[in-house]
Amino acid sequence: MSGIAYALFDTAIGRCSLAWGAGGIKAVRLSDSDDGLSRDRMLRRFPEAVEAVPPPHIQAVIDDVVRLLAGEHVDLSGAPLDMTDVPDFHRQVYALVLKIPPGQIRTYGDVARDLGDVTLSRAIGQAMGANPFPIIMPCHRVMAAGGKLGGFSAPGGSNTKLKMLTIERARPDAGPQGDLFG
Incomplete structure (x- = not known):
């Protein structure tokens, strides 16, 4: 093998x-x-x-x-990800995004601020688009400013992103920080 x-x-x-x-x-x-x-x-x-x-x-x-x-709140942040082929900047972004729990939402700008440079929002979006581990590395929980979904590179695009956020009971219209239901 x-x-x-x-x-x-x-x-x-x-x-x-x-x-x-x-x-x-x-x-x-x-x-x-x-x-x-x-x-x-x-x-x-x-x-x-x-x-x-x-x-x-x-x-x-x-x-x-x-x-x-299936709608359970499961923490996948400990999954063993092989990031050998992932650029260093993307690793930094993914480390932050892995901390976003199910049902919560951040913006590209939020993640950029966490990295210490608000001008990195576009680069954050590019890192999300290159994510080799969707769902495990929850790029679907990162949205554009103003509650807009932003892109999603998985099959089904933004519809899949919205479906995943709905399953997690996140509210894309709740603003950049999102809310947990229940």
């Missing part, structure tokens, strides 16, 4: 896929229209990857993703 494997799994938003290697999770893909497309996209990214049964520690993350997308 090669060093990278992947698995497809069902969630409340459709079939998703997750790739892993010795260093942890390499990538997550949110719902594609069919399994063939999911496999093709995973193999385009990792040509040497093989479809396999996940080891227990990876299956535990998949189970948590499924639970989160």
